[in-house]
Amino acid sequence: MSLRLLLLLNFAAAAYLTGLIWTVQVVHYPSFGQVPKAAWEAFHAAHTRRMSYVVLAPMVAELVLAVWLALAGRGALPAGAGWWSLGLVVLVWAVTFFISVPFHNRLAAGYDYIAIDGLIRTNWFRTLAWTARAGLLGWLLAR
Numbered sequence: 001m002s003l004r005l006l007l008l009l010n011f012a013a014a015a016y017l018t019g020l021i022w023t024v025q026v027v028h029y030p031s032f033g034q035v036p037k038a039a040w041e042a043f044h045a046a047h048t049r050r051m052s053y054v055v056l057a058p059m060v061a062e063l064v065l066a067v068w069l070a071l072a073g074r075g076a077l078p079a080g081a082g083w084w085s086l087g088l089v090v091l092v093w094a095v096t097f098f099i100s101v102p103f104h105n106r107l108a109a110g111y112d113y114i115a116i117d118g119l120i121r122t123n124w125f126r127t128l129a130w131t132a133r134a135g136l137l138g139w140l141l142a143r
Contacts, residue, residue: 014062033116066086
């Protein structure tokens with residue numbers, strides 16, 4: 001596969017996930033506070049199940065593509081851009097599994113405004129990391 005096509009596939013994955021995370025950050029997570037406590041457990045279970053359909057496969061594909069780009073672009077991309085791109089993906093995965101998943105585990109046990117607030121605040125790390133990655137890849141494609 002050409003480096004240009006690999007860059008384009010990385011950008012497509014990053015753009016999809018960036019759009020998704022901005023929607024989650026600005027619309028979806030803040031709406032958690034509007035769910036009645038009596039409906040919370042069913043709502044959160046449905047949220048978790050449905051989000052996995054739109055997030056899990058693209059995140060795995062992005063990770064594979066980011067590793068591939070970092071290796072394939074070693075000598076061809078400026079200033080270690082492929083490694084920076086991979087680093088942003090690793091950051092997203094770390095925040096997801098060490099911060100977001102524990103908050104969601106707390107929320108699976110019942111409505112918890114503190115956990116909702118923590119989820120919204122810490123999700124900015126993923127939002128900004130994906131945004132930076134999409135920007136970096138867009139810059140690489142444009143040059």
